[in-house]
Amino acid sequence: MPARSIEQIRNLCKRRGFIFPGSAAYGGLGSFWDYGPLGVEMLNHIKRAWWRSTVYERDDMEGLDSAIITSRKVWQHSGHEATFSDPLVDCKKCRTRHRADHLTSNVCPKCGAADLTEPRRFNLMFQSHVGPVEASPGTEEELASRVYLRPETAQGIFMNFKHVQNSLRRKVPFGVAQIGKAFRNEITPGNFIFRTREFEQMEIEFFIKPPQFVKDGDKTDEQWHEEWISQRYNWWLSLGIDPSRLRKRAQDKAELAHYAKATTDLEYLFPDFGWGEVEGIANRTDFDLSAHSRDVPEADLARLKLEKNSDSTETFDYFDPDAKARYIPWVIEPSAGVTRAMLAFLCEAYHEELVKEPTPAEVDPLKAEIDAVVKNAEKKKKEAEKEPDQTKRKHDPAAIAAFTAALAEMAGRLPQSLLEIDNLLEDHAGAQNLEPAKKLKPKIARLAEDCVRVVLRLHPALAPVKVAIFPLKKNEPAIVDIGQRITRQLAPFMRVQYDDSAGIGRLYRRQDEIGTPFCITVDFQTLEDNTVTLRERDSMQQTRVNIADLKHLLMQRLHLA
């Protein structure tokens, strides 16, 4: 069973070094996240898997890395400056902001008041300036130096269409792939890393013949679109997403972006909020390349509802040697989010199971301690309520009430709820500065580690750490020596972790929790016959493997060879 809630994933990510809130020491900054040591590994693996399947394994693709900041003119002619906006409404009662197109009725989703402002358009692009500018917004000087952080990587590819085609002597059909940061000043970011203001995209612009040049044996734009939809759908499945949680959804006419003839979204069934887009595959026609071109026939400008572009010095057309004619290619665009993909892969891989039933002797004292924590918290709440000046209160009564209610409910579900209690004590605002709660935390954590197995069943290609190496005895020099030698031998090829900080059982548990596919244990038998125990994460099966065969075997099973 995959994750039941986004909260489970958020907790794991913080606890084990995948994702931390950005600017945390200053109270955080709305929906910006930092990717920790394991997070950056996983992001890199997602990107590598995508690059391998879309660039290396095809013969019709090239790569690109274009600048994040481009001339403002790019975004004027792409249509983003005028239209890349969301309709925004404010609730006059509770003063929260919402996207009008996400509301299902004329009622505030936060407080239920039917008192919303009229929708206003809000442009999602972040602005900056090139060079030292002190002019007021909207003045000629300000506009001349204004730039935008790119809200999609696509435009960088369009700007380089001719560079890539000429320098690599490519013939249409061919595509260009790019991975990079994108920025959107989202009105309602949230659901952890699902919707953030800074994120990463993996985009392809695949250039094809316009319909009037398609001959027998060529694929039409609709066929290319279908082919990319199924190619991309299969990529998600090949990395472990269950087909019951991935669907293709064709956008209806009202949803379509101004440039698109058709778009199909790939949606993943997330816990808490349900189906959410992880990738969009659009048929962008010849809109973008025409929009940036100087010489476009009047009839095409009218068809595409474009103004003549006299800022551009270029015409993004292509001479087709077979047709002996020039045309502006059409484009199919598969566009996926790296960070959103990470959330989907984590949700899919998360599994929690009780592997050992704790004894009453272990659980009963904890229950008693939980009762004591609840009583102490209620006392602190009453004390806080007596202080009329809220700024002088040591505790927030509402937070304490929420904390004790959650704790009491979870205590009733022990031992299944061990990990939830651990997370609650760690993170809940109402648990802060309560001494008995602080004392209880390590005890709960220890029992949770012994009894609950959290395992990330990540595809081996995506796992942040590939192999962990444990010495059975850390004070046995011969065993330690071999363990460190294996570590050094594997380190150039994969992320390995040498760990001797606990007993083997606990070390296995810690690696399962971060999705490490293999663990190697060096023991006394190793000293006799040069074999180690290789333990596989999902089956927990253990086999003896000769040290000399380790590298080759792991490279194969990790899809690295």
Ligand code: ATP
């Ligand atoms: P949405 O409807 O969710 O706002 P969109 O249709 O605007 O998304 P696209 O412009 O098609 O998204 O972007 C392509 C991909 O980039 C999306 O499928 C998603 O994976 C990712 N993406 C877009 N916006 C964000 C964001 N704010 N945070 C994280 N990823 C995003």
